[in-house]
Amino acid sequence: MTDLFGLAGNVVAVIGAGSGIGAACAVGASRQGAHVACLDLDETAASATRTTITGHGGQAESAVVDITDEAMSARVLEALRDRHGRLDGVVCTPSINVRKTLLNYSEDEFDRVVRVNLKGSFNVVRAAGRIMVPQGFGSIVVLSSIRSQVVEPGQSIYAMTKAGIVQLVRGAAVEFGAAGVRVNALAPGVVDTPLTAPIRANSGWYDAYANKNILKRWATAEEMVGPTIFLLTQAASYVTGTVLVADGGWLAADGRFSPPGL
Numbered sequence: 059m060t061d062l063f064g065l066a067g068n069v070v071a072v073i074g075a076g077s078g079i080g081a082a083c084a085v086g087a088s089r090q091g092a093h094v095a096c097l098d099l100d101e102t103a104a105s106a107t108r109t110t111i112t113g114h115g116g117q118a119e120s121a122v123v124d125i126t127d128e129a130m131s132a133r134v135l136e137a138l139r140d141r142h143g144r145l146d147g148v149v150c151t152p153s154i155n156v157r158k159t160l161l162n163y164s165e166d167e168f169d170r171v172v173r174v175n176l177k178g179s180f181n182v183v184r185a186a187g188r189i190m191v192p193q194g195f196g197s198i199v200v201l202s203s204i205r206s207q208v209v210e211p212g213q214s215i216y217a218m219t220k221a222g223i224v225q226l227v228r229g230a231a232v233e234f235g236a237a238g239v240r241v242n243a244l245a246p247g248v249v250d251t252p253l254t255a256p257i258r259a260n261s262g263w264y265d266a267y268a269n270k271n272i273l274k275r276w277a278t279a280e281e282m283v284g285p286t287i288f289l290l291t292q293a294a295s296y297v298t299g300t301v302l303v304a305d306g307g308w309l310a311a312d313g314r315f316s317p318p319g320l
């Protein structure tokens with residue numbers, strides 16, 4: 059039986075590898091045997107993740123990519139394919155959030171969030187698809203969120219983009235599937251990373267989020283590695299067009315009230 063969760067011989071690009079979930083997934087993919095390209099807008103952060111991987115004896119390289127730049131996204135992934143003769147996996151994590159109510163959102167803030175989260179994800183899915191469809195294999199994982207399904211004040215635009223990513227993933231899965239290319243979304247709950255630092259800074263907010271989910275705590279970035287690796291590997295060979303929720307049970311629980319006396 060093949061190693062279901064192994065990535066030996068695979069070339070995997072992790073975009074957003076400089077921080078949070080992307081950094082954890084880059085290290086995690088390397089631990090499963092992949093050669094990992096650590097890609098990020100932040101060159102220093104991408105190269106720090108590469109150094110972590112090579113320091114543990116893994117194989118990695120790093121480069122700058124801005125996913126809002128379609129040509130650059132394509133160029134970086136094509137160069138990776140050209141160097142290694144294949145591209146097995148692409149994980150796309152970058153997203154930004156401006157926490158403001160709809161009525162207070164400026165046009166510029168709307169454009170910035172949509173540009174990174176939606177257009178950026180589109181650029182990456184398309185660049186990866188243009189390589190993987192002709193090669194006849196590959197797995198693409200794009201980060202969505204529980205916010206694709208539930209929302210709270212100040213998250214409308216971010217949530218809108220996370221829901222859009224779900225349909226982007228389904229559309230790409232439908233179009234790439236016959237070529238053997240799988241496309242899925244990962245939807246985390248609350249994960250301690252720089253993205254959520256403003257929440258950690260407010261203990262009332264932080265604790266309310268911890269108590270909302272069934273496990274009564276935040277996730278670490280490392281806890282997103284298993285679900286992501288699963289989607290990249292043979293273990294998920296018949297999994298495509300889906301949203302893998304890793305939210306500590308956030309979406310399963312109503313959470314308004316626990317009836318007394320139970």
Ligand SMILES: NC(=O)c1ccc[n+]([C@@H]2O[C@H](COP(=O)([O-])OP(=O)(O)OC[C@H]3O[C@@H](n4cnc5c(N)ncnc54)[C@H](O)[C@@H]3O)[C@@H](O)[C@H]2O)c1
Binds near residue numbers: 073247
């Ligand atoms: N942290 C959470 O609680 C949480 C919850 C649900 C979903 N998510 C999703 O997970 C993903 C990763 O979140 P995170 O918490 O690891 O974020 P993060 O802010 O820690 O890391 C994002 C990385 O993306 C990079 N980046 C930003 N813009 C870029 C661009 N244009 N091109 C290339 N790289 C760019 C940043 O430099 C950074 O290294 C996001 O899509 C986020 O919406 C996070």
